[in-house]
Amino acid sequence: MDNMEISKEIQRISGVNPRKCMRCGKCSGTCPAYDQMEYHPHQFVNLALSGKIDKLMESKSIYTCLSCFACVERCPRGVEPANIIEAVRLWKIRQQNQNHLVADQIPAMLDEEIPQQALVSAFRKYKK
């Protein structure tokens, strides 16, 4: 599958139509984890649209997203950037044995700064 196809699949899984984005950046303006991220919510949408989803896939940003859904809540066009991240995460999980976090390894990786919500979110996704 090439990137464009993956992008389409991500759009399908997430139910997000990135063409609805009017590029106002309110999602990024509202994002609490902005500075922890390489790519920011408005870029998620843009990457999904332009088919450069591999960049996002390889980025740690998808794990630093807190899934707080502030971007979803604030978006004036109902684009739902966080759903793209959810979908990309899901996609990665489906790439069997490639990028799985092992639960036992997590404590070593723990960072004092990581918000609790992110941890809970991660455990929810990767508990097995």
Place this chain on the structure above:
Amino acid sequence: MQRIGVFVCHCGTNIAATVDVKKVAETLLQEPGVVYATDYQYMCSEAGQNMIKDAIKAQNLTGVVICSCSPRMHEATFRKAVAAVGMNPYMLEVANIREQCSWIHKNIEEATEKAIILGRAAVAKVHLNAPLIAGQTPVTKRALVIGGGIAGIQCALDIADAGYQVDIVEKEPTVGGKMTKIDKTFPTLDCSSCILTPKMVDVAQNENIKIYSYSEVESVKGFVGNFTVGIKRKARYVKEDICTGCGLCTEKCPQKKVPNDYNLGLDTKRAIYIPFAQAVPKVATIDADYCTMLKTGKCGVCSKICTAGAIDYTQQDEHLEEQYGAIVVATGYNPIKLDAFDEFAYSQSPDVVTSLEFERLMSASGPNGGHLVRPSDHKEPKTIVFVQCVGSRSTVECGKPYCSKICCMYTCKHAMLCREKYPDTEVYVFYIDVRTPGKNYDEFYRRAVEEYDVHYIKGMVGKVCPEGDKLKVQASDLLTNEQLHIDADMVVLAAAIEADKSARPLATLLTASMDTNDFFTEAHAKLRPVESPTAGVFLAGCAQGPKDIPETVTQAGACASKVIGLLAKDHLVGNPCVAHSDEMMCNGCSTCANVCPYGAITYETKDFSRRKDGTLMRRVASVNPAVCQGCGCCTVACPSGAMDLYGFSTKQIMSEVDAICK
């Protein structure tokens, strides 16, 4: 039985090359009722027209069929020609044998056969044609303007200048509308009041204009040229003709804690008030919700103090009915409520204001006399953040899907004025797009950026949090791809604008259509932009969609010219191809009225008793031919077939079907 003449046009070789025109004429001559058939090179030429005219006279024709180009091309020409010799123009039908026959077919045999069939259908239709005479209705030479903002004022002045009577109905105690609240206007930065108040005075002094301030439209009956409008004059408890507007009462009234609408609640007024110094009419009004006398019966200070004796606590709402020929809707706009946008902390901090409130704060007639201070602590703000598109271009429930159009420019104006008056203030404008289509608009915007050093940042503010005496603004800068955190003193929100709440019920009264955003729809988006589809109803200003002042004035002028065009006529000549109801068949079920886009159908209960032994009352429909536009929707909705359309009657269309399928 009709005596029909058939005239087949060669159109040079356009038709004759693929259609055997002679054969068409010969064959159609065999049709029942056809007494004359001929062909000619150019039927639309003067010679051709004369041929038709001569034949009508010589053959005593009662109907004419022209086989030629599209009726969209020359139907009017031919109708005029037959009318010149006394035939009713609606006794003529055109069979389209050029665009829909000769030009699309190559085989002569096929094309000729089709031309014959099309001609036969036209003959069949003419058999059932009846002379139609367009109805005439007189025009009441007076216009009503609903809404006394700049749109209404301009429109009323233009109509009055042409010599026609105009009434303005304004729901507020004064005309002037939103423009009175605005400090400066873009892109020239001249003072809003200075250009508006002379117009308000003109309106007040113009003999042709009558102002019903503090009034509302209650009912609308009638149709284009003949509207009867019920107007409610709300009780202001002050006799308008006696009050001199001295304003003494507004200083002495003991009830001081009334929110001042004029300043958008940023300060207070008395229970008896004159909205502002230049109000027209300059008459005091008592706010019944706050007046102690009206609420408890004890006080009466204003009455005692008024030397003119204008105060009347017993005043009641007054209802009157007036006649108009045309109605202009200029109900204007309001900024949306920002309750649903709490991320901007509008309800949490008094220092987060809407742009219109900001206008008042900046205005010399505003609560602080034009000195810009924060509403919370009356300190001068050092950092101001402007947020654009608050609620505009938003497809989520609380927002508006459209661009409010004026925000880019007024925000630019505000930013520029701030920097000019208080050069040590940092001004940030967060934008999605900056839209400056207008004369000198983009230059104005560039000046703000280049000369006044306003920080324009592409990106949206995500949230505003009041912290101490600061407003923490978190936003993204899409160009540098970083998140900004600004400690602002004030945040100004460019709230989306929406149609006034009174517009929807008014549209129902007028049977004028509206779009889903409650803006009035125009008769045609491009070609009839100031007319409503409902004949005689015209649109000016933001009632039709967001507009800035120059555009509003332009539209008001255009609207006035349309109104003048209507009022200049003594009679309106209608389209005779309108619907009509056979009351013997009608059962009054209202189905037709439900689908009529023009409100042309009304009902009355009539007595249909055939013998004197009893009364048989039935509710039956009647169509107002002056309002009906002839779409025919009602004719299909009507189950009994009582409704039919002149010019395209059920029988006529069926006879065409029969002729074609033969």
Place this chain on the structure above:
Amino acid sequence: MQEAMIARAKELLADGSVSRVMGWKKGEFSYDISPAVFENADQLVDFVYDDFCGANVSKYLINESKKEGKILAFLKPCDSYSFAQLLKEHRIDREKVYVIGIPSYGKADINKIRAKGIDGVLGIKSEGTDFIVDTIYGEEKIAKFEAMSERCLTCKSKKHVDVDEMMGEEGEWNAESKRFDKVAELEAMTPDERFEFWRGELSRCIRCNACRNVCPACTCVSCVFDNPNSDINNKAAASSFEENMFHIIRAFHVAGRCTDCGECSRVCPQNIPLHLLNRKFIKDINELYGQYQAGANADEKYPMVNFTFDDCEPGIVYKRGGNQ
């Protein structure tokens, strides 16, 4: 029930709140009940309300509400929908009618009893869940549900709309009604099968106009098929086309206004399932334009005089419904 209704009617007549009563009158054999207007208390001796009062009386109120004085009307749930729809179309003066809602647990159909081979019916008595049928050829017994008319077996609502007073218990809207099953069954056929089915049914039509004249939605002063100026008027179906035409146009004219009372099929002397045509429209409307029940809501615009900007295109018909 019947006695209570008569007593209530007498009460209302006596105190002058109504001057006439619309109800049902007994016939010769206990199943041949006619709708009737009772002018005074004495006439109420013939008043009946039982398992055979299937006739919908709402249409009569059009003329009755034009007369002087108020009329008392007993309406079954299905009648009340028709009544409400007529009000919506300004056909009845609501002020002139006092409506008492009465429950209906399903009405019997004499033809179903006859179809069971029970003939020569003289009288029918209700006994628990059975009917005891007295015939010329002896006594017979039939379970009530076996005798229940098809329309009642697929009843949509036992709940009334717009009544002034209820007698007996108010019922519920029946969301589980299987009323569209037969339509769906036909839709699942091939077009050829459907054509054969309807040819078989409609070719039996004798154009007696019973379906039209009984229909509470057909209230035209003069039907388009009776209007000599309409160009489509006809008295008899002189060709198979005309058989189709009459029923297509009639169904179309009542589309969105038909409350699905089922009278058309009840009265057809040729047993043509005409209600299926109306139900087809109701089903389509529900599926394409959202659930709609004619008569249920006085303020709602009915589907044929309404639209949304994103209604489906007519082309949807090519995609849905029916085998190829």
Place this chain on the structure above:
Amino acid sequence: MQVEEKEFKPTIVAFCCNWCSYAGADLSGTNRLQYPANVKIIRIPCSCRLNPMFILRAFQRGADGVILCGCHPGDCHYTTGNYYARRRMTLLFSMLDFLGIEKERTRVEWVSAAEGQKFAETMNDFVATVTKLGENHRLEDLRCKKQ
């Protein structure tokens, strides 16, 4: 048999609204875009003027296909006419289908005054569809057949 099929030329009635589709048909003429001669156009003021009776009448009188063309939804000269027409035709076609009458014999297309090309294409396609279906038998009236 094959020969007969080839020779079958269906009678097609096209109802066109005056403001968009009739003008669209004119435009396809102006652009010399060909479509079969068996399509005959009847001008009506608006697509909402089309009574289902007209369609049935056409079939009775020997038409093999009926098509309605109107302004695109939202563009109606009378603002709302085609919205009503859309509902009416949807239900009518569905009913014809329910009675087992070939639904492909009826069609609605929205053709604007600028869409001459679309008009011609639509007509070509519709004629081809109806030709394939053959003669209208299910809604015919034998009395109107040519002897």
Place this chain on the structure above:
Amino acid sequence: MVKLNVSKLNDFFAAIAAEEKLYIPVDSADGAAFRPYEAGMEMSKACNSTRSAKDFFFPQVENLVNFKVDHNKKSIEIIDNRTEAEDFVIFGVRACDMASFEILDRVYLSDPVDSYYKNRRDHGVIVTAACGRPQETCFCTAFGIDASNPAGDVTTWFVGDDVYFKANTEKGEALVAKVAAIGESAEEKPVEDFKAGVKFMMGRLPIKDIKLDKISARGLMENFNSPIWDDEFKTCLGCGTCTFVCPTCQCFDVREFKTNEGVIRFRCWDSCMYSDFTQMSHGNNRVSQKERFRQRFMHKLVYFPNNNEGIYGCVGCGRCLRSCPQSLNIVKVAKALGGKD
């Protein structure tokens, strides 16, 4: 008298159908209906057909004449499409319907003779069948009709497993001859017993004795002005069901249908229940449904006997009792008019 075992009935049908058109009543979705005989059909056991047998002589729609218009010649050609009707046999007509033919004959065969009707009448052979199982809606006895002994060209009785045939006319003789070929000659006794049984049953029917003489005894005007027309029958819907199922209703309307090539003039049943019945240029004489309803029953019970030596325009078949949507019918009218006691 000839008899035939019921099992051989179809052989007999086949023998007739081989030579001419044969109609027998069969069960269908709308009850018993006369259909052209085809091999394997089973004769209905129903008391009577849903629609009456008058359709054979007076069909619902009948083309009278065609006009062909020639535009080129500007001429109208009149095409008389009357042809000699084919011979046909109707089997299983009941006594009431048989009696109805006599009523129709009075209308259509009296001067001026209706040639369309006569044509069919001349070519039809009517085989009647005596009633074996009368229904509660039957009241033919009230009109002096003997359901056990109907007239017709041939009369048949279904007794046990046998069908007995008796020819009444010349046309009938020929038919019975065919039965004789496959059947056997029979005694009259079983038939007489059968008749007695039927008569006994007829005597027990609930509505057999409506007192028509009481109606006749009253004057025409008294009946006409009776209050019952106002009071008791106002729920009549004005549909035409009763007239269309009635074996004696004989009204028709002449209409024209414009074809692609000319005009077909045809007649079709009309109903006095319709608002446009006998419409004249000034409108309609009978303005309300009350008057239309009155017309129908006055015609059957008063006007017709007044003009036809006391013969009523009703044969008591009971079809209208079964098919009236609102169960209003001639029995209720007759009883209301004073025939109750």
